[in-house]
Amino acid sequence: MSTPTTRARVSLPRPTPVQRLGLLLGSIAFLVPLLVEIPGLAPAGHRMLAIFLLAILLWVTEAIPLYATAMLVILLQVLMLSDQALFGGVGPLTSAASYFAALANPVIILFLGGFLIADGAHKFGLDRNLAAVMLRPFAGNARTSVLGLMAITALLSMFVSNTATAATMFAVVIPILAALPAGPARTGVALAIPVAANVGGIGTPVGSPPNAIALGALEASGQGVSFIGWMLLAVPLMLVVLLFAWWFLTRRYIAADTPLTLQLSADFDRSPAAILFYLIAGATVLLWLTEPFHGISSSTVGFLPVVALLATQVMGADDIRRLQWPVLWLVAGGIALGAGIGNSGLDAWLVGLVAWDALPLTLLLFLLVGVSLGLSTVISNSATANLLVPLALSLAIGLPIDPTAVGVMVALACALAMALPISTPPNAVAYATGEVQTREMVVSGIVIGGFGALLLALVMPTVWGALGLL
Amino acid sequence: MKLALLILEDERPVREALRRDLASFARHVRIEEAEDVPTALEVIEEIDTAGDRLALVMVDHRLPGTSGVDFLIGLADDDRTAAARKVLVTGQADQEDTIRAINEAGLDRYVAKPWQADALCDMVRDQLTAFVVAAGVDPLPHLAVLDAERALSIVRERGDL
Numbered sequence: 001m002s003t004p005t006t007r008a009r010v011s012l013p014r015p016t017p018v019q020r021l022g023l024l025l026g027s028i029a030f031l032v033p034l035l036v037e038i039p040g041l042a043p044a045g046h047r048m049l050a051i052f053l054l055a056i057l058l059w060v061t062e063a064i065p066l067y068a069t070a071m072l073v074i075l076l077q078v079l080m081l082s083d084q085a086l087f088g089g090v091g092p093l094t095s096a097a098s099y100f101a102a103l104a105n106p107v108i109i110l111f112l113g114g115f116l117i118a119d120g121a122h123k124f125g126l127d128r129n130l131a132a133v134m135l136r137p138f139a140g141n142a143r144t145s146v147l148g149l150m151a152i153t154a155l156l157s158m159f160v161s162n163t164a165t166a167a168t169m170f171a172v173v174i175p176i177l178a179a180l181p182a183g184p185a186r187t188g189v190a191l192a193i194p195v196a197a198n199v200g201g202i203g204t205p206v207g208s209p210p211n212a213i214a215l216g217a218l219e220a221s222g223q224g225v226s227f228i229g230w231m232l233l234a235v236p237l238m239l240v241v242l243l244f245a246w247w248f249l250t251r252r253y254i255a256a257d258t259p260l261t262l263q264l265s266a267d268f269d270r271s272p273a274a275i276l277f278y279l280i281a282g283a284t285v286l287l288w289l290t291e292p293f294h295g296i297s298s299s300t301v302g303f304l305p306v307v308a309l310l311a312t313q314v315m316g317a318d319d320i321r322r323l324q325w326p327v328l329w330l331v332a333g334g335i336a337l338g339a340g341i342g343n344s345g346l347d348a349w350l351v352g353l354v355a356w357d358a359l360p361l362t363l364l365l366f367l368l369v370g371v372s373l374g375l376s377t378v379i380s381n382s383a384t385a386n387l388l389v390p391l392a393l394s395l396a397i398g399l400p401i402d403p404t405a406v407g408v409m410v411a412l413a414c415a416l417a418m419a420l421p422i423s424t425p426p427n428a429v430a431y432a433t434g435e436v437q438t439r440e441m442v443v444s445g446i447v448i449g450g451f452g453a454l455l456l457a458l459v460m461p462t463v464w465g466a467l468g469l470l
Numbered sequence: 471m472k473l474a475l476l477i478l479e480d481e482r483p484v485r486e487a488l489r490r491d492l493a494s495f496a497r498h499v500r501i502e503e504a505e506d507v508p509t510a511l512e513v514i515e516e517i518d519t520a521g522d523r524l525a526l527v528m529v530d531h532r533l534p535g536t537s538g539v540d541f542l543i544g545l546a547d548d549d550r551t552a553a554a555r556k557v558l559v560t561g562q563a564d565q566e567d568t569i570r571a572i573n574e575a576g577l578d579r580y581v582a583k584p585w586q587a588d589a590l591c592d593m594v595r596d597q598l599t600a601f602v603v604a605a606g607v608d609p610l611p612h613l614a615v616l617d618a619e620r621a622l623s624i625v626r627e628r629g630d631l
Binding site for chain 2: 164166432
């Protein structure tokens with residue numbers, strides 16, 4: 001008897017009340033700028049405002065999947081704001097191809113390289129082996145072990161997605177948790193991982209999608225930042241926040257004399273494929289770090305491992321299929337949205353709404369960081385960056401501050417939002433272990449995120465200026 | 471949504487022994503019992519109506535009326551239950567029944583009575599994980615009853631949306 005072919009049974013999810021509300025308000029918000037004449041806004045700006053309002057409501061309520069909203073943004077821009085628009089009459093419009101091209105934006109190519117290296121690191125067990133080797137010096141005491149765990153988590157998270165880092169580290173840590181006495185010590189360890197994964201993601205351009213969204217928008221406005229340039233801007237903040245988080249979490253949850261031995265065995269894959277992978281990944285990271293010497297842009301460097309890994313068959317078609325395409329589309333949608341806001345003149349109109357220059361700069365930056373932090377606490381970090389980066393960059397036009405600082409600040413602020421299980425996927429994983437109560441996550445998220453945000457808004461611009469980075 | 475585990479067993483002491491040995495799952499998994507096939511079908515209906523997912527059935531072969539193996543074959547044909555992992559817990563299935571269970575019902579595990587409590591728990595954890603992986607269910611709400619390593623490997627593929 002043969003196995004019958006089973007058809008996949010797709011059951012449509014029932015929309016939640018919030019999602020219904022999102023669809024309803026989104027449709028209304030979409031129609032208003034198309035039906036109502038707004039003084040001071042160009043005709044193309046009206047159409048872009050409609051798309052932008054719809055995107056806000058769909059991304060905030062997740063009425064449709066985040067990546068679907070991103071694709072919808074691109075489609076609507078093509079149908080309403082390109083040379084293929086269904087209705088003309090709003091002046092010259094850019095080509096439809098330029099909106100579609102968002103998916104091949106250099107930043108997406110950079111991410112493609114980052115994703116493939118991250119997937120390879122997991123495929124060849126490099127992530128766990130590095131964790132095992134790096135944790136050895138920290139063994140013995142629970143507080144120092146947590147420092148070690150946070151350091152390796154943050155380092156991995158700089159190159160691997162925050163979610164994958166948290167998943168890998170929790171796979172390592174869950175057996176260790178069982179060795180600790182139930183209670184605060186376990187909570188402390190289970191909180192340290194997502195905090196380090198979230199904060200580590202700011203370290204490099206490939207660390208998390210908001211970085212890519214900010215980079216893409218900055219590049220579009222001619223303010224590109226190199227790989228190492230980004231690291232110089234973000235790593236100091238990352239290190240200080242990590243150290244503070246370690247101090248706070250260990251003082252609050254882990255008694256000084258708690259013993260904890262992390263004995264992980266490293267077993268490096270020495271097959272020819274694995275060695276080729278190490279070489280290609282190592283060369284890529286080296287080239288990323290040395291851009292000022294050779295001048296090859298980080299996106300081009302990011303494409304090298306893609307070609308090299310596939311040509312040598314270290315990785316194959318399955319690995320391409322497994323890439324996180326939804327994330328790439330979400331970033332692409334953000335890039336297209338930013339481009340549309342700039343092209344249609346919506347940016348200038350939005351900035352003109354408020355006399356921003358009447359407000360002190362510090363207060364403005366504080367507000368910007370606060371809004372990014374607040375929004376990305378309740379919705380996706382990437383969706384927050386998609387919405388706020390274009391706004392922040394428009395705002396920067398009229399301010400006595402480098403736009404790069406503003407773009408980077410929004411991306412970094414998104415990563416600092418970690419007060420709820422829904423704030424980021426690493427938080428969701430920590431919560432799922434059952435060792436962390438929501439209340440504890442709120443406390444640590446507010447303290448650590450708040451500390452980071454204050455530093456980011458009040459101190460970092462001065463630091464960047466003093467170091468001559470901007 | 472909860473994962474549900476159905477025990478189909480006509481002898482009450484055996485049902486109770488299974489439930490006792492699986493007590494560590496009870497906090498996170500909906501554990502249901504049935505003494506015969508009609509009751510089991512009603513329970514499946516209830517699970518489906520409540521929006522839960524039947525993840526694992528543990529079935530005795532020798533039952534009054536329909537046999538355990540025939541019940542499993544029926545499950546394999548039902549959309550709602552086809553994905554459920556199927557385990558025969560029995561001391562009395564002859565070779566022919568066992569062959570039918572494997573070939574026609576897609577039997578996943580065979581547990582011979584008497585079982586070892588630890589091994590049983592490991593098997594249940596393994597099968598619940600296999601269900602979550604195959605059915606595309608979000609593993610995070612059920613992490614406590616799953617093999618963490620395999621469950622987290624699903625999470626890692628999601629990326630930072």
